[in-house]
Amino acid sequence: QAKSSGGNVYRYYVSGLQHHMAEELVQLNLLRSAIENNELTLRYQPQVDVLTGRVVGFEALVRWLRCDGTLVMPDQFIPLAESNGMLKAIDRWVLEQACIACQRWIERVRRPIRISVNISAAEFGRPQLLKDVSELLQLTELPANCLTLEVTERLLIDKHLPVREALQSLHNQGVLVAIDDFGTGYSSLSYLQSLPVDEVKIDRSFVKNIYRSSRSEHIIKSIISLAKDLDCSLVAEGVETEQQSGFLASLGCGVQQGYLFNRPMSEEQAMALLCSERVRAKCAGGGAVDLI
Numbered sequence: 001q002a003k004s005s006g007g008n009v010y011r012y013y014v015s016g017l018q019h020h021m022a023e024e025l026v027q028l029n030l031l032r033s034a035i036e037n038n039e040l041t042l043r044y045q046p047q048v049d050v051l052t053g054r055v056v057g058f059e060a061l062v063r064w065l066r067c068d069g070t071l072v073m074p075d076q077f078i079p080l081a082e083s084n085g086m087l088k089a090i091d092r093w094v095l096e097q098a099c100i101a102c103q104r105w106i107e108r109v110r111r112p113i114r115i116s117v118n119i120s121a122a123e124f125g126r127p128q129l130l131k132d133v134s135e136l137l138q139l140t141e142l143p144a145n146c147l148t149l150e151v152t153e154r155l156l157i158d159k160h161l162p163v164r165e166a167l168q169s170l171h172n173q174g175v176l177v178a179i180d181d182f183g184t185g186y187s188s189l190s191y192l193q194s195l196p197v198d199e200v201k202i203d204r205s206f207v208k209n210i211y212r213s214s215r216s217e218h219i220i221k222s223i224i225s226l227a228k229d230l231d232c233s234l235v236a237e238g239v240e241t242e243q244q245s246g247f248l249a250s251l252g253c254g255v256q257q258g259y260l261f262n263r264p265m266s267e268e269q270a271m272a273l274l275c276s277e278r279v280r281a282k283c284a285g286g287g288a289v290d291l292i
């Protein structure tokens with residue numbers, strides 16, 4: 001009796017697993033054709049300097065717009081792509097599109113705008129990435145210091161990746177590197193001291209708990225003071241309320257990103273936002289309104 005029911009459980013488990021694998025295979029094939037069929041699309045979320053109210057840059061966030069009309073968020077396909085070696089193609093595509101878009105904004109508004117691109121840790125160590133980056137900067141004529149690559153702490157603890165060399169080479173080219181979701185990884189903070197990192201992004205989970213947990217406030221305070229000591233710039237992510245924004249600004253974290261300011265938007269919406277700022281600035285300065 002016990003034996004036979006054990007067998008059933010086992011059989012059930014295997015078929016569940018097979019079902020899961022079959023589903024993943026279907027997804028994978030769809031995703032593969034997504035790149036070829038131009039189903040990937042980028043949204044751009046503004047990073048705002050709260051002291052001046054101006055947009056200083058955007059983070060590029062990928063989405064998969066399937067032909068049946070469903071919009072798939074990155075958390076639902078990036079891990080799949082990563083475990084199947086497809087992330088190189090996605091990262092390369094994202095990097096190219098984002099650089100092109102940013103150069104268009106800069107040409108139009110005639111001031112530096114920055115673009116941040118997420119790069120998965122596994123891709124970061126590849127020499128090809130460095131080649132791609134320098135090629136794309138040449139191709140798009142985007143100034144190197146307008147490009148920031150965002151990587152997570154996971155990268156810094158993986159001893160097998162030639163991270164130091166990659167960081168140094170990007171640094172030499174003038175490209176900036178940000179540590180994304182800072183404080184959520186398992187690494188010690190000391191590595192920051194020894195690596196050429198330019199920016200730290202305070203993770204949404206801490207921002208969310210401002211005024212709810214004194215622990216989060218302490219963590220934010222120490223991240224900010226560490227970043228300042230090391231001459232890293234700071235960006236807070238996931239800012240949703242005026243209170244959170246005020247708290248962060250009072251501690252010296254003036255560049256913020258989150259739903260309080262804007263949701264991720266299309267390239268055209270980003271352009272319109274930048275242009276409307278320009279018109280407002282001219283009005284405020286009393287100059288002629290310049291509608292291009």
Ligand code: C2E
Nearest residue numbers: 061062073074075094118119120238239240257258259260
């Ligand atoms: P991330 O880099 O930490 O991106 C921030 C995420 O927080 C984005 O989700 C963004 O839409 C969301 N967000 C921004 N402001 C707020 C807010 O005020 N409240 C809340 N609740 N959420 C906010 P998204 O676009 O779903 O991206 C999720 C993650 O997927 C990203 O986390 C990043 O790790 C990864 N990802 C996105 N695009 C790419 C890409 O092009 N390449 C790679 N390799 N990974 C990507």
Ligand code: MG
Nearest residue numbers: 059118150180
């Ligand atoms: Mg990011």
Ligand code: MG
Nearest residue numbers: 180181201237
């Ligand atoms: Mg983040």
Ligand code: MG
Nearest residue numbers: 181203204237
């Ligand atoms: Mg995050």
